Amino acid sequence: MTDNARPHSLDVGIGGVHVRLRTDSPDFITLMADRFRGFVGHVDAPDHVFDVDIVPVTYAEDESLDGITTEVRVLRDGPKWRLLCGDFDAEWNPGTRHGQVRLHPSPYSLDSVLRILHTVLLAEQGGMLMHASSVVLDGRAYLFTGVSESGKTTISRLAPPHAHLLTDEMSFIRLEDGEYFAYGTPFAGELATPGENMRAPLAGIFLLAKGTDNRIDDFDQGQAVRTVMANILYFARDDALTSKVFDNAIALAARVPVKRLTFFPDARVWDLFGPPA
Amino acid sequence: MSTALYLLRSSNVAARKIGDELMIMFAQDSSLFSLNETAAILWNAADGSTPLADIVARDICPAFDIDAETALRDAAELAHGLAERGILQVGNQPFDTGSATT
Numbered sequence: 001m002t003d004n005a006r007p008h009s010l011d012v013g014i015g016g017v018h019v020r021l022r023t024d025s026p027d028f029i030t031l032m033a034d035r036f037r038g039f040v041g042h043v044d045a046p047d048h049v050f051d052v053d054i055v056p057v058t059y060a061e062d063e064s065l066d067g068i069t070t071e072v073r074v075l076r077d078g079p080k081w082r083l084l085c086g087d088f089d090a091e092w093n094p095g096t097r098h099g100q101v102r103l104h105p106s107p108y109s110l111d112s113v114l115r116i117l118h119t120v121l122l123a124e125q126g127g128m129l130m131h132a133s134s135v136v137l138d139g140r141a142y143l144f145t146g147v148s149e150s151g152k153t154t155i156s157r158l159a160p161p162h163a164h165l166l167t168d169e170m171s172f173i174r175l176e177d178g179e180y181f182a183y184g185t186p187f188a189g190e191l192a193t194p195g196e197n198m199r200a201p202l203a204g205i206f207l208l209a210k211g212t213d214n215r216i217d218d219f220d221q222g223q224a225v226r227t228v229m230a231n232i233l234y235f236a237r238d239d240a241l242t243s244k245v246f247d248n249a250i251a252l253a254a255r256v257p258v259k260r261l262t263f264f265p266d267a268r269v270w271d272l273f274g275p276p277a
Numbered sequence: 278m279s280t281a282l283y284l285l286r287s288s289n290v291a292a293r294k295i296g297d298e299l300m301i302m303f304a305q306d307s308s309l310f311s312l313n314e315t316a317a318i319l320w321n322a323a324d325g326s327t328p329l330a331d332i333v334a335r336d337i338c339p340a341f342d343i344d345a346e347t348a349l350r351d352a353a354e355l356a357h358g359l360a361e362r363g364i365l366q367v368g369n370q371p372f373d374t375g376s377a378t379t
Contacts, residue, residue: 221296222311229302229309242304243291250293 004242006051007203011043012036012114015183015199018218019114019123020046023056027126028105035107036186038197046119050092050099057104064089074116075103083116087242090119094124099106106275113172115187119234123245126175128252129233134195135159135168138275140203141182143171144261150208151265153190158267170221170233173202173252180256198208205252217260223268224258225250281330284323284356284365285372292320300336301364310364315341319356323365325372 008020008029013019014036017176020043023029031100033040055065069086076082083090087109092099103109115129122128132145134150137159144155153168166172166182169189174181179200184195206216207227219227228249252258263269281340291302299317300308312320315337322332333349341348359365366372 028329222298222300225295225300226309229307232307234307237305239289239291240305242302242307245307246293246302250295 006053010036010040011046012040012186013043013197014039014114014118015122015127015174017048017118018043018046019117020049021052021110022049023052025052028054031105031107032113035111035140036194037069038184038194039186048092048097048099050061050090050101050113052110053100053102055102056105060269065102067104072112072116072235074120074237076236076238076241082118083113085112088113094120111187115233116235118172120236120241121161122172122174123234123236123248126248126251127173128228128245128247128248130171130173130205130228131169131231131233132171133168133189134171134184136164136166136182136196136198136200137162137273139200140202141166142203142273143173143182143205144229145171145205146208146247151263152208154265154270155261155263158265158269160267160270162201163270164196164198164240165193166198166200168193169266174199175248175251180252191274196251202256204257204259206259209260209262209269211262212264214263214272215261216272217262219258219260221253224253227258228253278295280369281328282353282356283325283327283368284319284329284332285325285368286320286323287363290364301365305316310362312364315352316355316359316364317326319352319359319365325374326367329356 006024009022010029010032011018011020019140049166066086079095080093107143119129132143133156134143135156142154156168156205166184170187172183172185180268181199182202183199184197186194234245281290289295289304293300299312318336337348356367
């Protein structure tokens with residue numbers, strides 16, 4: 001499905017949600033196909049369709065795309081959501097599953113729009129995007145979160161050769177039939193490499209701290225919720241949805257073990273994550 | 278304490294009991310705030326219409342074995358502190374709660 005004004009399209013599927021991007025720019029499609037490699041492929045019925053208009057960076061008369069503003073704003077506007085930053089201006093109607101995006105010709109701009117779109121979609125469904133790397137080992141997914149430089153990328157680099165990297169930057173968590181799953185994402189950090197497009201049941205979330213040895217310490221319920229909440233990616237200024245995000249964090253922390261992982265940065269840390277007994 | 282005080286929960290925060298802890302989340306920035314036991318009593322009783330003195334006499338004095346005058350003074354200070362953080366509203370008149378939400 002394309003339209004005359006935007007004859008080129010690309011379907012991006014992340015976490016089982018397929019978004020069709022339509023544009024008049026074949027170059028941008030090529031750029032996006034590379035950015036989201038491993039997560040593109042035609043589907044007959046996409047979940048959402050976005051018409052993408054590329055706005056040159058030098059287009060000075062465009063007030064919303066000033067190229068300077070770095071604050072992300074996500075606002076509910078009647079039945080629609082408005083997603084704004086200095087390099088993109090998007091409108092999306094969850095009811096019609098259709099959106100329009102004006103953005104600068106940068107893969108990072110569309111990357112941001114898709115991340116924000118998923119934060120809203122996942123919040124409504126009990127899931128979330130989390131600042132965390134995630135790795136699948138022996139069929140179970142482990143998330144590693146923490147502040148910048150805490151070791152999210154490091155621990156994913158140290159994973160055994162048979163492990164699968166879902167992401168080194170932005171973990172995608174879905175609630176499906178009462179069970180949490182981690183999905184691979186193309187949202188890459190330092191590794192600049194998309195994760196593997198697969199999913200696994202979420203076995204644990206670990207707040208990273210570097211130390212001289214490797215150990216796992218339990219959190220109480222409050223610490224677990226704080227750890228989850230502090231690392232959820234979320235921008236919407238909407239009281240109802242924000243409360244939902246809070247409830248989602250509480251539900252996740254009640255269901256999935258959330259612990260502190262102190263680790264010395266070598267491969268032995270993965271000895272703590274053996275196959276289930 | 279010569280002037281009656283009334284407390285009302287702010288509408289732009291969400292409160293959830295997690296274990297023994299009452300956690301407040303601010304909708305504006307998703308930040309979290311944990312209430313101690315006394316603050317949790319004030320939060321739960323902050324209906325906008327019950328005078329603080331009644332809350333103290335009913336919920337705080339029996340729980341902490343403290344005299345009413347001291348408890349009311351401490352509770353008023355705590356309530357103003359919570360108001361400064363945007364968790365509660367404090368006023369000298371009962372609040373019109375017709376449009377208030379928790």
